Amino acid sequence: MRLLVTGGAGFIGSCFIRHALNKHSDYKIFNLDALTYCGNIENLKDIENNSNYEFIHGNICDKKLVRELVSNVDCVVNFAAESHVDNSIKRPEIFVETNVQGTLNLLQACKEIGIERFLQVSTDEVYGSLGKTGYFYETTPLAPNSPYSASKASADLLVRAYFETYKLPVLNTRCSNNYGPYQYPEKLIPFFISKLLKGEKVPVYGDGLNVRDWLYVYDHCEAIDIVLNKGKIGEVYNIGGHNEKTNLEITHLILKEMGKDETSIEYVEDRLGHDRRYAISNDKITSELSWAPSVTFEEGIKHTINWYLNNQDWIKSIEAKCEVFV
Numbered sequence: 001m002r003l004l005v006t007g008g009a010g011f012i013g014s015c016f017i018r019h020a021l022n023k024h025s026d027y028k029i030f031n032l033d034a035l036t037y038c039g040n041i042e043n044l045k046d047i048e049n050n051s052n053y054e055f056i057h058g059n060i061c062d063k064k065l066v067r068e069l070v071s072n073v074d075c076v077v078n079f080a081a082e083s084h085v086d087n088s089i090k091r092p093e094i095f096v097e098t099n100v101q102g103t104l105n106l107l108q109a110c111k112e113i114g115i116e117r118f119l120q121v122s123t124d125e126v127y128g129s130l131g132k133t134g135y136f137y138e139t140t141p142l143a144p145n146s147p148y149s150a151s152k153a154s155a156d157l158l159v160r161a162y163f164e165t166y167k168l169p170v171l172n173t174r175c176s177n178n179y180g181p182y183q184y185p186e187k188l189i190p191f192f193i194s195k196l197l198k199g200e201k202v203p204v205y206g207d208g209l210n211v212r213d214w215l216y217v218y219d220h221c222e223a224i225d226i227v228l229n230k231g232k233i234g235e236v237y238n239i240g241g242h243n244e245k246t247n248l249e250i251t252h253l254i255l256k257e258m259g260k261d262e263t264s265i266e267y268v269e270d271r272l273g274h275d276r277r278y279a280i281s282n283d284k285i286t287s288e289l290s291w292a293p294s295v296t297f298e299e300g301i302k303h304t305i306n307w308y309l310n311n312q313d314w315i316k317s318i319e320a321k322c323e324v325f326v
């Protein structure tokens with residue numbers, strides 16, 4: 001299969017490319033990435049010479065380039081996005097440009113050229129926030145609360161519209177919070193590890209009791225590959241690990257692994273519009289496509305913390321570019 005992966009130099013995209021090349025000797029992967037502040041070509045150093053892999057530096061909003069690349073592949077998996085909620089609160093425009101306009105550009109090229117499958121990688125954040133109980137299902141109405149989640153929900157709606165209107169063979173996945181190696185150190189787990197390594201305190205938003213459902217990144221990648229190959233066209237698939245943890249629980253776990261205590265926590269003013277709880281039902285993908293997470297949270301988080309501790313040069317080489325560090 002010839003596959004165009006967009007945003008493949010980011011956290012999940014780079015793990016997906018590594019995972020897919022290891023799993024399928026018959027995949028030829030083209031990685032289109034604009035290398036924004038969070039795209040890092042070093043994430044793919046181990047596979048840069050793989051003959052089944054090619055990197056293209058470019059933007060998903062570039063119509064001519066996208067058309068040219070789509071005409072050369074069977075399937076497209078779209079990871080490319082602005083993905084940091086805090087940035088979306090400060091500068092929503094770029095989120096509309098990449099996440100909405102960029103997705104539209106890909107869909108249009110896929111429609112004009114004809115493609116076997118277009119898979120849109122999305123997030124559980126499109127469903128909004130939950131109370132103390134209940135889960136997000138694929139049928140839960142979209143109710144995004146941040147400019148980031150609103151832009152992702154808008155893209156999901158365009159994907160749906162291209163299926164309904166033009167019969168474009170689309171698939172849409174919505175995943176919970178990912179953790180694992182290669183995550184840009186603006187996001188909670190690598191951010192906290194990097195702060196602690198510098199002897200600084202970790203900033204916990206509000207009371208720290210916001211709940212997220214955490215999934216190991218390679219389990220997400222495997223789920224995407226399964227949906228791409230076996231998913232039913234036009235369908236949405238939720239992906240989650242049933243690992244609900246408060247931000248404070250995650251913080252304590254990291255503190256413990258790094259030999260620190262409560263005194264390293266600094267409570268800071270809550271994020272605007274901070275969703276209280278996300279929890280996702282994975283019943284559909286587990287029952288229809290036989291996917292299940294393979295890594296327990298306890299194993300995954302230990303491995304992840306060790307990865308960051310053993311790859312401190314990786315963190316240092318990119319943190320200078322990251323706004324939260326300046």
Ligand SMILES: NC(=O)c1ccc[n+]([C@@H]2O[C@H](COP(=O)([O-])OP(=O)(O)OC[C@H]3O[C@@H](n4cnc5c(N)ncnc54)[C@H](O)[C@@H]3O)[C@@H](O)[C@H]2O)c1
Nearest residue numbers: 007009010011012034035036039059060080081123177178
């Ligand atoms: N991180 C999570 O926990 C999570 C959970 C669910 C879904 N998702 C979704 O998965 C996808 C990937 O997330 P991530 O955490 O790997 O993000 P990331 O920020 O690490 O990577 C995004 C990548 O997209 C590239 N990019 C940005 N704008 C582009 C453009 N206009 N053209 C081409 N490339 C561009 C960046 O250079 C970067 O390599 C996103 O669509 C995100 O919404 C993420």
